[in-house]
Amino acid sequence: MALPVVEISAAIIEMSTPLLIAALGEIFVERSGVLNLGIEGMMLVGAFSGFAGAYFSGNFLFGFLIGLVVGMSIGALMAYLSVKLGVDQILAGLAIWIFSIGLSTFLARTILGIAPGTVTIKGLEPINIPLLSQLPILGPILFQHNILVYLVLISVPLFHILLFRTTFGLKVRAVGENPKAADTLGIHVHRIRFLCLLLGGAMAGLAGSYLTVARYHVWIEEVTAGMGWIALVVVFFGKRSPYRALLGAWIIATGFSLRYYLQIAAFWIPYQFILMLPYILTIILLVGIVGKEETPAAFCIPYKREET
Amino acid sequence: MKPGETVIAMRGITKRFPGVLANDHVDIDIKAGEIHAILGENGAGKTTLMNILYGLLQPDEGEIFVYGEKVTPKSPKDMIDLGIGMVHQHFMLIPTFTVVENIILGLESSKEPFLDVDLAEKKIIELSEKYGLKVNPKAKVWQLSTGERQRVEIIKALYRGAQVLIMDEPTSVLTPTEVEELSKILKRMAKEGLAIIPFITHKLPEVMAISDRVTVLRKGRVVGRFETKLTDEKSLAREMVGREVLFKLPKSEVKKGKVVLEVRGLWAQSDFGVSALKGVSFSIREGEILGVAGVAGNGQRELAEVIAGLRRAVAGRVLIDGRDVTNLPPREIIKQGLGHIPEDRMGMGLILDFSIAENIILETHSDPPFAYRWILPFKKRWFIDQDEVDKYAEKLLLEYNIVAAGKDTLARHLSGGNLQRLILARELSREPKVLVANQPTRGLDVGATEFIRRKLLEQRDRGVAILLISEDLDEVMSMSDRIAVLYEGEIMGILPAEKADMKEVGMMMAGSKRAQSLEEPA
Numbered sequence: 062m063a064l065p066v067v068e069i070s071a072a073i074i075e076m077s078t079p080l081l082i083a084a085l086g087e088i089f090v091e092r093s094g095v096l097n098l099g100i101e102g103m104m105l106v107g108a109f110s111g112f113a114g115a116y117f118s119g120n121f122l123f124g125f126l127i128g129l130v131v132g133m134s135i136g137a138l139m140a141y142l143s144v145k146l147g148v149d150q151i152l153a154g155l156a157i158w159i160f161s162i163g164l165s166t167f168l169a170r171t172i173l174g175i176a177p178g179t180v181t182i183k184g185l186e187p188i189n190i191p192l193l194s195q196l197p198i199l200g201p202i203l204f205q206h207n208i209l210v211y212l213v214l215i216s217v218p219l220f221h222i223l224l225f226r227t228t229f230g231l232k233v234r235a236v237g238e239n240p241k242a243a244d245t246l247g248i249h250v251h252r253i254r255f256l257c258l259l260l261g262g263a264m265a266g267l268a269g270s271y272l273t274v275a276r277y278h279v280w281i282e283e284v285t286a287g288m289g290w291i292a293l294v295v296v297f298f299g300k301r302s303p304y305r306a307l308l309g310a311w312i313i314a315t316g317f318s319l320r321y322y323l324q325i326a327a328f329w330i331p332y333q334f335i336l337m338l339p340y341i342l343t344i345i346l347l348v349g350i351v352g353k354e355e356t357p358a359a360f361c362i363p364y365k366r367e368e369t
Numbered sequence: 370m371k372p373g374e375t376v377i378a379m380r381g382i383t384k385r386f387p388g389v390l391a392n393d394h395v396d397i398d399i400k401a402g403e404i405h406a407i408l409g410e411n412g413a414g415k416t417t418l419m420n421i422l423y424g425l426l427q428p429d430e431g432e433i434f435v436y437g438e439k440v441t442p443k444s445p446k447d448m449i450d451l452g453i454g455m456v457h458q459h460f461m462l463i464p465t466f467t468v469v470e471n472i473i474l475g476l477e478s479s480k481e482p483f484l485d486v487d488l489a490e491k492k493i494i495e496l497s498e499k500y501g502l503k504v505n506p507k508a509k510v511w512q513l514s515t516g517e518r519q520r521v522e523i524i525k526a527l528y529r530g531a532q533v534l535i536m537d538e539p540t541s542v543l544t545p546t547e548v549e550e551l552s553k554i555l556k557r558m559a560k561e562g563l564a565i566i567p568f569i570t571h572k573l574p575e576v577m578a579i580s581d582r583v584t585v586l587r588k589g590r591v592v593g594r595f596e597t598k599l600t601d602e603k604s605l606a607r608e609m610v611g612r613e614v615l616f617k618l619p620k621s622e623v624k625k626g627k628v629v630l631e632v633r634g635l636w637a638q639s640d641f642g643v644s645a646l647k648g649v650s651f652s653i654r655e656g657e658i659l660g661v662a663g664v665a666g667n668g669q670r671e672l673a674e675v676i677a678g679l680r681r682a683v684a685g686r687v688l689i690d691g692r693d694v695t696n697l698p699p700r701e702i703i704k705q706g707l708g709h710i711p712e713d714r715m716g717m718g719l720i721l722d723f724s725i726a727e728n729i730i731l732e733t734h735s736d737p738p739f740a741y742r743w744i745l746p747f748k749k750r751w752f753i754d755q756d757e758v759d760k761y762a763e764k765l766l767l768e769y770n771i772v773a774a775g776k777d778t779l780a781r782h783l784s785g786g787n788l789q790r791l792i793l794a795r796e797l798s799r800e801p802k803v804l805v806a807n808q809p810t811r812g813l814d815v816g817a818t819e820f821i822r823r824k825l826l827e828q829r830d831r832g833v834a835i836l837l838i839s840e841d842l843d844e845v846m847s848m849s850d851r852i853a854v855l856y857e858g859e860i861m862g863i864l865p866a867e868k869a870d871m872k873e874v875g876m877m878m879a880g881s882k883r884a885q886s887l888e889e890p891a
Contacts, residue, residue: 222483226483226484227482227483227484228473228476228477228478228481228482228483228484229482231466231470231473231474231484232474232475234463234465234466235463235466235474235475238463238464238465238466239461239462239463241461242461242462242463242474243474243475245445245455245457245461246461246474246475246476247444247445247446247449247475248474248475355465358464358465
């Protein structure tokens, strides 16, 4: 049985969207020299608050906004810990992740009641772009998605420009490479890192709310299921540059979308193996970049001025 | 700005740190168009004064005038705005960025929020032509040589409108040719009306070559002001150290014993996988110093590392006392009697986050008397006898004049000279038969340099065979019994020190081979 290539390609585009949203934010965080291991947690809290926002207001845009703002505030918490206080970034990130699992579950049970899976919202409708969506093959692959998919695809070049062509992007990269040098030039190292974590948190929150508001239309506990961790892999694979991250997100999304089709098409393979597919791809991506990776020189190192 | 006009006047600058009077009523005038060197040993208060001058520290007392107006800078940015720029000793550059990116970093662009690389490039080229600061704006900084990086730092300051340039140890990282180039550039900048203030700890010849005036600091106070033309190295050194300094230490006649270190046809690769040593052979006898001269990067580091067992020899042999130690683990080689003073004292010589005592037993921690077995029936000694270690460390602190709060002070908190004394204490106290000393005095002040050289000569008199690798040609010439010149991994020739002259050695350093070696057969 032949695989439905067009459907799978369209699914790749859709599946890659939340990964890419989170990854784009994380690129800035990491470029500024911070590793945000709390990203999974930020996505999770974003997923719940976005859902709640959309559920109570009846407006999905408001849901996204809430998800974004809540994600941003957790980003601020991460920034306070890891930038201001100089706490070990790995510990701070893990703490935020664990805290977020508890927080989202607690809030969901308090606000939505005992059986959260039964509460659904009217989700996001796909927008067919006039004319373009009628194109054969390309139309269904690229131009019959929900609005966030388009926005994210447009964001990739915009984030690239922001990172590599603006004074802000230069400062971000400088702070990640040599914060001391940046400091001598009057750049506020902590402020830049703080801003990047706000951006990273906001994007992670938005990515989370994408899952509940745009994709599943329902809140499920731990709905992110490791998506945040995979976004980190996408960033690593993408060498912290938006275009390569797009490629990485697509590769992993291939695993996600294939697993639906393969369960039918390749029924002789035990389905457990097929479900593993995206995670196996994740590992392959990680192995593929060993040694060739270009990490910012001050990655994971809190910056403190030397007192002389 | 007219040459001769006073740009900066510092009046009665005083700065106290807990327990230290770092600057004690310092008065300095800097004029436009002059190169005004500030000279002083480590701990003389130079760094403090410099930090005050570029706005990083605020004085407790005293006033700073810029163009006759009193200023109270709160940060380096305030000073940059006043036209006072800083070139750090450890360059504040980002290796993965291009030259342009490094220079415009943190500045507003003409096309905000976007970068305007083209305009910046044009301005950089203008500056570089005006002052002879050759640099390719499009190059990535990691591709540049040290000299070029320094030029980028200078342009960075000029680009921000600096009329005064503070330079921290500008010559300490440069090769002799680069120093010459820099001195030309600085003179040209001074001629254009800029004021340049190099802060220098050592390298007196360069102070003489570069500067117009010199202010000497000692123990936080100005102890001398000189017109460079009217003084000499000896008097500068005297003012700086507070006593007569011997540039050439007396070398006693030592009877040379048997060959202890022998290197035969040694080949090794550099970190980049190219041949860094190509068939190097020499031998050193008891009580002899073989100096290795050469421009940095011609195989010196690899040579020292292969002998110490830290790098694999691809071919050839290293023998200590007739025993083959080629490619043995470093520990075995140490046991055979090798002492090693590595080039990178912070990275390879010491563990900075360990205490002085811990650093001292790095090589001997499993040997008696520092380790004991207790009741365990193992051959290995598992337990450290802290009392023995402490006693030993305290003894060495005294013996080697290491200035520190105590044996438990972290190595990180020691000055460069004291770090090197600590390494020396560790290596020499094991009474090695062979000592490999790579750049033992690089970056050290006059006092520490003299101390280290004395200790090396002492070892020689004791009968140790010493391989002295140094980029400082004066050092090689004055310390060695024989001189080998290394060029692109080959020895260009070995000559007895008394028959070597600067010019000939210089030629060999540039790659001209001696027709016949003057080395007497071993």
